[in-house]
Amino acid sequence: MKFYVTWRTSLRAIMKNRKRSILTMIGIVIGIASVITIMALGRGFQKQTIKSLTATDSDEVSVTVDFTPDDSNLLTSNAVIFQETDLQQIETIEGVKSAEYVKEDIDSAYKDVLIRGKKESKQIDFVSSTNKNPTIGRDLTQEDQDIHNKVVIIDSDTAKNLFGSSKNALNRAFELDGQLFTIVGIYPAAKLASIFSLSESNVYMPRTTYEDYFKEKQATSSVTVTIENGYTPNKVTSKVVKRLQSKGTMRNAGKYQVLDLSLLTDGVGRILSTLTYFISAIAGISLFIAGVGVMNMMYISVSERTHEIGIRRAMGATERSIKLQFLLEGVTLTLIGGVIGYILGIALASLVGHFLKIPISVDFFTIALAGGVSTAIGLIFSVMPASSAAKKDLIDILR
Amino acid sequence: MNTLQNVNKYYKTDEESLHVLNNIDLQIEKGEFVAVMGPSGSGKSTLINLIGFIDRKFEGTYLFEGESLINSSDDKLSKIRNQSVGFVFQNFSLIENNTVYENVELPLLYNGFGFGKTRKKVLSVLEKVGIRDKAKKHPKQLSGGQQQRVAIARALVNSPKFIIADEPTGALDTGTSTEIMELFQELNRTEGVTIILVTHNPEMIQYCSRLISIRDGQIIEDKELNT
Ligand SMILES: Nc1ncnc2c1ncn2[C@@H]1O[C@H](COP(=O)(O)OP(=O)(O)O)[C@@H](O)[C@H]1O
Ligand SMILES: [Mg+2]
Numbered sequence: 001m002k003f004y005v006t007w008r009t010s011l012r013a014i015m016k017n018r019k020r021s022i023l024t025m026i027g028i029v030i031g032i033a034s035v036i037t038i039m040a041l042g043r044g045f046q047k048q049t050i051k052s053l054t055a056t057d058s059d060e061v062s063v064t065v066d067f068t069p070d071d072s073n074l075l076t077s078n079a080v081i082f083q084e085t086d087l088q089q090i091e092t093i094e095g096v097k098s099a100e101y102v103k104e105d106i107d108s109a110y111k112d113v114l115i116r117g118k119k120e121s122k123q124i125d126f127v128s129s130t131n132k133n134p135t136i137g138r139d140l141t142q143e144d145q146d147i148h149n150k151v152v153i154i155d156s157d158t159a160k161n162l163f164g165s166s167k168n169a170l171n172r173a174f175e176l177d178g179q180l181f182t183i184v185g186i187y188p189a190a191k192l193a194s195i196f197s198l199s200e201s202n203v204y205m206p207r208t209t210y211e212d213y214f215k216e217k218q219a220t221s222s223v224t225v226t227i228e229n230g231y232t233p234n235k236v237t238s239k240v241v242k243r244l245q246s247k248g249t250m251r252n253a254g255k256y257q258v259l260d261l262s263l264l265t266d267g268v269g270r271i272l273s274t275l276t277y278f279i280s281a282i283a284g285i286s287l288f289i290a291g292v293g294v295m296n297m298m299y300i301s302v303s304e305r306t307h308e309i310g311i312r313r314a315m316g317a318t319e320r321s322i323k324l325q326f327l328l329e330g331v332t333l334t335l336i337g338g339v340i341g342y343i344l345g346i347a348l349a350s351l352v353g354h355f356l357k358i359p360i361s362v363d364f365f366t367i368a369l370a371g372g373v374s375t376a377i378g379l380i381f382s383v384m385p386a387s388s389a390a391k392k393d394l395i396d397i398l399r
Numbered sequence: 400m401n402t403l404q405n406v407n408k409y410y411k412t413d414e415e416s417l418h419v420l421n422n423i424d425l426q427i428e429k430g431e432f433v434a435v436m437g438p439s440g441s442g443k444s445t446l447i448n449l450i451g452f453i454d455r456k457f458e459g460t461y462l463f464e465g466e467s468l469i470n471s472s473d474d475k476l477s478k479i480r481n482q483s484v485g486f487v488f489q490n491f492s493l494i495e496n497n498t499v500y501e502n503v504e505l506p507l508l509y510n511g512f513g514f515g516k517t518r519k520k521v522l523s524v525l526e527k528v529g530i531r532d533k534a535k536k537h538p539k540q541l542s543g544g545q546q547q548r549v550a551i552a553r554a555l556v557n558s559p560k561f562i563i564a565d566e567p568t569g570a571l572d573t574g575t576s577t578e579i580m581e582l583f584q585e586l587n588r589t590e591g592v593t594i595i596l597v598t599h600n601p602e603m604i605q606y607c608s609r610l611i612s613i614r615d616g617q618i619i620e621d622k623e624l625n626t
Contacts, residue, residue, distance in 0.1 A: 005508050016496040311492050314453060315553070316481020316509035319473045395454040398488070399444075 006321055010328035017301070021333055024297035027290030028337030028377065029344065032370050035283040036345025039369065041353060042276030044361040049268055061233045062226040064102060065240060069254035072178050081221045083249045090223065093239050095231035102222045108201060111176055115161045122158060124176070125201040126210040134185030137170045140206055148208045153185035158202045174203070179213050181205065291377040298330050298385035309389055310397035323390035330382025331375055338374025342367070400560065400593065401427040401450055406459035408445060408616075419445045420457065421616040427561070427595065432587040434604045435597045437613035443597045444565050446613065450595060451484050451563040452476050481509050485554025487564035491546040493538040499525070499549050500534040506557045524552040528582060544575035551582065561593035568603060580606045
């Protein structure tokens with residue numbers, strides 16, 4: 001029998017045993033659909049998170065190297081922390097594309113705040129106007145901006161951490177890099193939208209005030225190091241820090257450190273892809289179970305159709321063509337199941353993505369995965385039933 | 400055409416061994432219409448399954464057109480079953496969820512025909528057995544006699560060298576049985592098809608040209624019939 005004829009025969013058998021065919025497919029459909037949903041959402045989520053964490057859209061990773069002096073007075077002095085020679089030093093390191101002072105027009109920064117004797121990094125936004133509607137005290141005003149008022153508003157979490165409660169915090173002093181600011185308002189802390197969203201700031205300060213007290217000093221206290229494509233940010237960064245630690249101008253006055261979002265991105269990206277793979281592994285297990293389901297259905301099919309197999313053998317079917325027929329039935333079923341599962345998965349991912357505002361990501365990998373996995377399952381789990389169909393002794397099944 | 404020499408067959412169950420075929424010597428020629436008669440359990444089915452290359456676990460010699468096929472590959476035996484033997488069974492053995500047309504087409508597909516090339520042959524054999532109008536029906540929609548005609552059409556479609564029929568009328572009423580036997584006789588006379596037919600109904604042997612009687616696995620009688 002020609003291959004095409006065998007295949008058509010398999011298709012015919014699938015169509016004529018519709019109920020059983022559908023039952024066989026369900027497991028695969030669900031398995032593939034869940035894998036595709038997870039992959040599409042996971043990858044979309046990963047891309048989105050990384051994009052939102054990296055300020056630049058480019059693939060280049062940049063790392064900010066900070067200097068933390070042992071004596072905090074150093075920062076308030078006009079000392080130049082990173083000098084031109086330091087930058088040149090950094091640029092000689094392999095994998096470093098450029099080293100520059102941190103650009104000035106930043107809107108926010110992380111600064112260490114002493115909370116119960118411990119330093120905690122808080123995000124501080126420098127704003128020209130706010131609309132935070134503090135529950136206690138007042139918002140920042142245009143007047144604050146105009147007179148470069150040394151005031152801040154902080155969120156209720158930070159207030160609680162610092163002074164025990166939001167009420168206590170009002171009109172107290174807030175220390176930042178040795179400068180004292182008056183807390184004039186406390187606004188409710190944002191509930192974290194997602195564990196990875198970093199957009200909510202803990203402290204707001206008038207931009208003009210910030211420019212007075214921090215701008216100049218900060219100019220030389222941190223450096224942005226851009227890493228060349230193809231280099232691992234972690235490795236290059238640690239080389240930079242090591243070099244600075246041994247040759248940096250200020251090496252005896254404090255510590256060079258990396259405080260950086262890209263590294264975080266690195267880690268978050270890794271966590272996310274680990275998460276995706278982990279969930280995919282679970283989905284893989286469900287696919288395996290679906291495969292066993294296929295095998296079970298194929299065995300049932302073979303035993304139900306023993307008589308048919310006998311007739312076919314008597315009519316001249318070889319063992320090989322019987323085996324091929326059942327293999328093709330299995331593969332065709334799982335492949336159809338895979339296609340349906342893929343469509344269902346993408347639809348489901350789009351739906352979920354729509355509500356969670358995550359763009360879904362469909363790449364060749366997921367398509368290849370759906371097709372490959374379902375074909376493989378069809379093949380692997382049909383081989384044994386198909387062989388058992390072919391191996392049946394003709395004389396026994398015709399009796 | 401089919402030569403059996405000193406053929407023995409045993410079924411071994413647990414400790415006892417059943418001697419189903421005992422020293423069978425048999426020669427069947429082209430164009431014969433052989434009836435195999437005997438009581439139930441005498442070994443008739445065992446014998447013709449052996450002749451039809453369905454069973455090859457036996458002792459002795461079976462030559463088909465002078466050649467022993469006992470050690471042939473599955474491919475070769477399947478090809479012989481496909482091209483040289485036509486099977487008709489007591490229970491019709493049609494594939495239930497295939498149409499009459501698809502059932503009759505089956506041996507042609509295993510003979511290497513494509514789907515497009517079977518139509519003429521299938522319709523002509525259906526015509527020959529008188530059920531051309533039933534091509535699109537499913538076996539369940541036909542009477543027993545019509546189903547057996549489908550099976551006969553299927554057995555004929557590859558123009559086999561011989562047909563083996565195991566109690567083809569066993570499940571049919573007398574009237575229908577007569578029609579089927581007349582069909583066999585006509586095929587034998589006008590087309591020269593060799594037929595080996597098992598029956599335990601003595602009324603059926605009047606259509607045949609030779610009678611082989613079996614009892615307890617032994618041939619007790621082998622005679623020509625003049626019809
Ligand atoms: N696969 C088998 N295993 C054991 N005994 C069998 C088997 N097939 C047939 N027999 C026995 O062999 C004998 C002959 O069977 P069979 O050829 O079917 O008889 P008939 O067709 O003449 O009624 C019977 O006694 C039957 O029980
Ligand atoms: Mg019998």
